[in-house]
Amino acid sequence: MGFARGAVALKVDSEPYDFRARARESFGRQAAMRTIGAELTRVEQGTVEIELPFDAKLTQQHGLLHAGIISAALDAAGTYAAYSVIDPDASLLTIEFKVNLLSPGRGERFLFRGEVTKPGTTIIVSDGRAYAVKPDGPAKLIASMTGTMMVVRGREGIEG
Template sequence: MMTTLGAELVELGDGTARIDAPILPGSLQQHGYGHAALTFAIGDSAAGYAALTMMGEDAEVLTAEMKINLLRPCAGERLIARGRVIKPGRRIVVVQASVHTVSDGTEIEIALLQGTMVPV
């Protein structure tokens, strides 16, 4: 899905991850804004990759639950999702992500996500 959206993992750190994605014409909703599904997808993925940085090399995670607050319409040239681990654990990992639009070099926060990842 990330390939379809044109998303790219651009940064990984201890408990952090960043994903950038263009707002493509096929990702727009009926009012011309980026669809909430695009915002959710890259936020969820950034949070998941952040969780993976806290685990062993062969680990994988699945999202058990994720909540999103859409703060503003998704208007701009591209999106930046920054995921981070709030609380690591062996059975669950609590994560958070913020998603920003970028337009003319200016970032505006448009969404906050919080959820739980489960190691598999």
């Protein structure tokens, strides 16, 4: 992918910048992710993973993980992956995404991986994959997403 690895890989005005700490702090403020029980489990430059345990309160009428929950977690994974490639005075807003639901959301846990596809100074594109995890077999791909984020600077109420 071509991104530098390490907790202080980005430099802003010659000072190290800890994108991992920033992503974790920002994720901690996400009431939606807290409400569904999602946890940020991996933060690398250009890649983020979020995990979610199965909870019957998050299902649709057939007992499968709801498409809205899958979409929200994939959006967060892609956006936080993008957070890892922007400077600390910028923030992000999702402006578009497309989700493909590939298989029923049936598992004990779910993994949502977001990866930056195309970094940029104004627009960033990321791709995401959602997996259902069962104890008796390999993880199963259940959804994919492509998302577009707008880099925001200097806008009141939108920071970090």
